[in-house]
Amino acid sequence: MALIDLFTRRPAAPAAPAEDPAPRAWPEIGETWKPEGLPVAERYYNQAHAVVLVASTGQDPYGTTYYLVACLGCHFLSTRTKYLDSHIRYSLGKAAETANAHAGTCRALPRELPARPEESAARHLLYSWVLAMPRRRDPHQYTDIDLSDFDSGRLELQRTNEWIQTELTALTIEQSDLLTARPDEHTGTVRFRILPQPH
């Protein structure tokens, strides 16, 4: 008897009872993710199906809305676009262009979504950014800051503009030799100023 017959003659094994295959954990790519304080306006997909987000960082006092672009595959994050000789905040159209261009070339696999920090960790982050700000400019001068100066940290912070404003206001009371607040007579908003720090 040819060896092959052994196999062909063997009675068919009864079909295994149909079981639901164990649900495979599907990587969370950010398709439905709603990071706090960053309303997502558009989503693009990179070459490995990671999401590239276009999210709003807020409005200026005149009602213009601004955006950032963030890739949830690689660490690409952009809050400003070059315009003539300066860098300006993104309009929706420009942000979409940048996101689309990035998505077309990025091959990074989806990575873990950034976790929302606890309240104390979020405060600490904001505080550390305030302290770092004069070092990036002139430490001997006043440094006027705006909520938009924190744009590049928004994905990490995951808090609203109102939260940032409230925390900065609290900081002007706790650390009055570091930060002051004053109303802007033109826009009716509050402006924050970091005072020169002794060495």
Ligand SMILES: [Zn+2]
């Ligand atoms: Zn990317």
